[in-house]
Amino acid sequence: MSNDKPQFAPYDAPSGGWGSARSLGDILTRAGVPISGALALTRQNKVDGFQCVSCAWIKPAKPLPFEFCENGAKATAWDITSRRCTPEFFAKHRVTELLDWDEYQLEQTGRLTHPLRYDAASDRYLPVSWAAAIAEIGRELRAIEDRKSAVFYSSGRTANETSYLYALFARLYGNNNLPDSSNMCHETTSVALPLSIGQGVGTVALDDFAKADCIMFFGQNPGSNSPRMLHPLQEASRRGVPIITFNPLRERGLERFTNPQSPAEMLTGEETRISSRYNQVKTGGDLAALTGICKALVDLDAAEKAAGRPSVLDEDFIARETHGFADFVAWLGQEDWDEIERRSGLHRGALEATAHTYARAKATIGIYGMGLTQHRAGVETVRLLVNLLLMKGNIGRDGAGICPVRGHSNVQGQRTVGITEKPELAPLDRLAEQYGFEPPREKGYDTVEACEAILDGKVKAFVMLGGNFVRAIPDHSRMEPAWRKMRLTVNVATKLNRSHLVHGEISFILPVASRIEVDRGAGPSSQALSMEDTSGCIHGNKGVRAPASPFLISEPRLVCEIAKATLDPNPKVPWDRWAADYAEIRTAIAETYPDIFHDYERRMWEPGGFQRPLPARKRDWKTDTGKANFVTPKGLVEDLDMPEVGHDSFRLMTLRSNDQFNTTVYGYSDRFRGINGTRLVVLMNRADIDRLGLKVGETVTLKTVSKDGIDRVRPGLLVVAYDIPVGCLGGYYPECNVLLPIWHYAEGSKTPAAKSIPVTVHRDSGRAVVPAMEAEPA
Template sequence: MDKSVFRPYRLPSGGWGSARSVGNILRQEGVLASGPIALTRHNKVDGYQCNSCAWVKPANPLPFEFCENGVKAMAWELTAHRCTPDFFAKHTVTELLDWDEYELEQTGRLTHPLRYDAATDRYVPVSWGHAIEEIARELLAVEDRKTGTVFYSSGRLSNEGSYLYQLFARLYGNNNLPDSSNMCHETTSVALPVSIGQGIGTVSLDDFAKSDCILFFGQNPGSNSPRMLHPLQEASQRGVPIITYNPLRERGLERFLNPQSPAEMLSRTETRISSQYHQVKAGGDLAALAGICKSVLDAHDASLAAGGPAILDEAFIREHTHGFETFADWLRGQDWDALERRSGLHRADMEATAKVYGAAKATVAVYGMGLTQHQAGVETVQMLVNLLLMRGNIGRSGSGICPVRGHSNVQGQRTVGITEKPELFPLDRLGAQFGFEPPREAGYNTVEACEAILRGEVRAFVMLGGNFVRAIPDHGQMEPAWRRLRLTVNVITKLNRSALLPGAVSYILPVIGRLEIDETTKGQQVLSMEDTSACVHGNRGLRRPASPHLISEIRLICELAQRVLEPNPRVRWEDYRTDYAEIRKEIGETLPESFWDYERRMWEPGGFQRDLPAKRRDWHTETGRANFVTPTGLDEDADMPEVGHDSLRLMTLRSNDQFNTTVYGYDDRFRGIKNTRKVVLMNRSDIDRLGLKVGQAVTLRTVADDGVDRALSGLLVVAYDIPIGCIGGYYPECNVLMPIWHYAIGSKTPAAKGIPVTIRSDGDRVIAPLLEYAEG
């Protein structure tokens, strides 16, 4: 690898840096000529939905309705590189375990179904028939189906595939349906139903155009959802204040140069995004939100006392909410010294936000995993909703709560039944529709599945997409336990680390990608997905599959179900396998409130939006109203030791060159890091205080009293603009430091944004040959 470099990035997000990155990825994946043709169909009405993030697919798309990350995801799937059986004949699994994630995925698209051969420590090709038959035998041999088998899925799975997968699992006999949302926005799914009666946001793209104030908490659009920068740029240009609370100064929330505007590109005219930027410390958002709410309430009380107008929306609070007086009393009892200490901000910061918010008529509040991935994540999300409820900003045009989902269909698969919680899906209706009694016991979520694997209770694990073992916490505990499973099934398109930790019986089953043509005896089939605004869109593939030996996920589910389950005339697996419209008919029957006339509406420009009761102020809560939820305290990670002189609070981050566990390269352009992911971002004061040097190799070790030594060595110290006492490191590498038991109360989302660690030098040496540091 070339010499690692850190040099502060001075340019805006987007711009020529984005354009160069697009060219590089097309060249790297061998699609420099064909990739641009595919991009003409990217996020278009009759094209395919981006297979990266879940940002909104607009009704009136731009000529180039894609971003840098979308191009990377497209090129990653349509790559010219192939990983054939010849590759596995040359490399043992033990050898491949030394490769990193980028090297594994750069081998290209998998072309054949493969079975692990323990005698040679290699994957060898098998027929699809052999694979499905053996997997079926193993699933049938599981003695306790309720605890012994797990059906995991990633957010890449379509609505149609997700619906069949959950049906298969429930007919098999359990609700063990963990998915990638358990690791990011499960907190949202727990917090919002209590507050507003629905588990998803209330904001559509039109609301951004009508809002006169936008609040950002713990979300980085520049790297995670770059197309979101277009409505933010438009809002900024019309004078809308955009107020950001985030520990790191992320370039996408500072400045943007639209790469789709020739005038801006030629003139290098950039747009300021955030009008206020507050670097709250990791784990300080709950206190910061409490301070903003307290400031709004104090301003309201003072205005009324002076004979002025109300700041709170008193009519809305009276007619539509419950619990306000209890919440207001709690706010009045909060001490400003404690709020400042917990948030890492000054009182003036929170009051400045409250003043702007109090004058706005319609506010959108945006948040991401910076709020959800803490022990008190549920209460923190509910506190943000409290702030909106104070001024009636739910169910008003131009306002609302906007959790930004990551994976492209992670929200849609939950809608159509991928959930371990039986109360979240209409099982009575599903049972009547298909003539069976669905299991009613709660299944495993991601953390619970990991706990059951560690206890040795799980026998079989089917992974439909994703890189589960790499994405979860506590790698040092989980990887050895994973190898003790009887059956592991990896339904993937590219090689990853999870596939290199085989159980006694292990398969790699490569499938057709979303951008590829899925053809059956009934002709070309189409799929559908749901974006972060709850709009459902059609998806039509445009390229021939990477290999003639690939089959679709839907065909795999259907053929496996036919071999595992008892015949049921109401469950028409053969029809579903050849005609995906038949699956959509079943979805419409199970969920008629949202999926009526499904076949037509999914091709409408902008898709169709699911029913969102809170958007029309119809509150499906126990009280029949929107609820102010009073928090139990201000500490977001109370189960871990306080950060002190000798310890720091680690938050895991994604780079500009990755999407979840998929790593596209070793650069993080916006943070100025090149050719390495082995870094720890630190405040200069912490570096000096702890006697470290920039470029020094260090070891992080988790501070936890559970007898387990969790450490990560060989990280290079980088001086960065980050709050004192906080450090940053890349996900998933740093997941080895996160205990499986450190998660959000109520949702069990891993608390990846608040891990107490100590930091020690790996020796006196500074890695000067590896790190060129330029301060200016």
């Protein structure tokens, strides 16, 4: 949404280049920090600086002079903006009024400066003292008899130290209700990988990119979501490494790149081809596509051996290190090529070509993102990608491995230190001994289960440590009314967002310092925090900016203060000492997780950080079989509960623009897709537009196809012709989340299946669009 007239024009330039440079200058100017912001960026992702508050891409041991990307710079500028959202702002605007503002408008108000409490009489947030706010939160949490009725959510930006305290607080309170942003994106990874390779994270380090001789991409867009990744991809492409991409949309970052940090490239306009082969798989068709590649590889292997040539599979590795291969091959033999082509949307020849390229490679990296994880069959699809890598021994080998690209900057790290709803993943016995209490052993709520409990009226209090939960979750039209029925909502934040406005009976906004800011804690070690990147490396973080307001406090201190106000005193839990010195928190973390965090204080400042143990990198398989497992899928159907895509139904995938990160929207320019001035669009194949008798620029309503009797609609979407497979649609997240049912999630992980939502298209007049081939004669 924007006041500007929407504009749609193809963007022909590569990713990076002058487009990126101009975007950087624009965001620094809009944030009011054109000079100081540029200086701060020189410390981003440096050993003595701060880790990017945006994505979790790998922080190198030898950083570039400007070790940040366009979106990372936008996130920094957004944090250090000169704009302030003060009590005077709330005096001018009632909450009901602010509900009509969109994400960009809300966050454009600037950094929150004072703790606030909702006042129902005036429908405004009013300033409150820290002491009063913390005391009331403590009283409300203590008053809840059923401790399962409180939920403790955390955003992926939260540092290791804060996350550890927060998880301990929840368990001391009495539950494992610790949903986090991982539930919404890579929980599928956390469920899929342990059965296959014995660990819940990837196996690839940054050095592997320099050693790989084949790279395969599935459902990941580095140009918008992790642009620093384009540097190792550019180097690989220049070495002649084939980069094979499977993605429904042609994303510019996977096509062409001009390095904005190279003066020569900027002056000459030199471009590097990224993908050597680009396969526009149908939305939800990755399961079938991977099946086709594996089937073609088995057929190729049989042909080579029949001709007296060596096997293209790593037979020694399969025999020595894996389990279940024979069953998997038998399943592949039963799958029909016609069905594989129909469900993947790709020709057999394209899948066989991929298999031939893969067969010739000695070291392959398999990269994926939420294009695989946010599907009903996401868990099976990730395991099938692992199967493909195992067929040639591409796990536990230099230059090879599985590489899930995590989203938020510390979403992986907070899991490492205890943020999980699954009691079996937390060291509860060690915590019991360390802190002298009996931790709860019952499974807590994940994101979907928390939403279901809120809808059922079972949740009395919701504490949100960062993030914009109400806007990020599915089923907005149902969730927002239910959210208002909760007794207590606590919002820990740096900026205003919609979750603060959809409030409970008692609601607080508690502003905290950003990790970019200098912490005014008691000791020198209180200036430091730590995070984990997507490769499992843990890094130190030092703030470089003065706090946005003298009334801000740090997240670790806030968690300690709320815990003290809520819980009975425990001499083994030194909240005051932790609040004063974060090195003390790291000592406690190392005591809980000695195998990972020994010598924590020193190692986190090593260039490149220190890597947590990743057994599968050494072919140490922590699985039930003691080997890497080939897991056989149940079939090729992505979603048994939903209708097939036909003439009148489509598969909608939600997307981020290159002008946003998660629910944070930096502007209305999706440069790479040529969409400016609006986010209310639906991307459609031209053939579908013509078949339905629509016109580009016409507004339509999307309606979810489901059998639960609930109408889920998203009106007012402008039709945009786009290079997307027939039968598939694209729309922006979070605007299209209203179309995603709570129960439409990945089997096994409960990650919302936002990348394949069955919908129908209707003209905004309310009249259904009838396909031309089925229309009644005039």
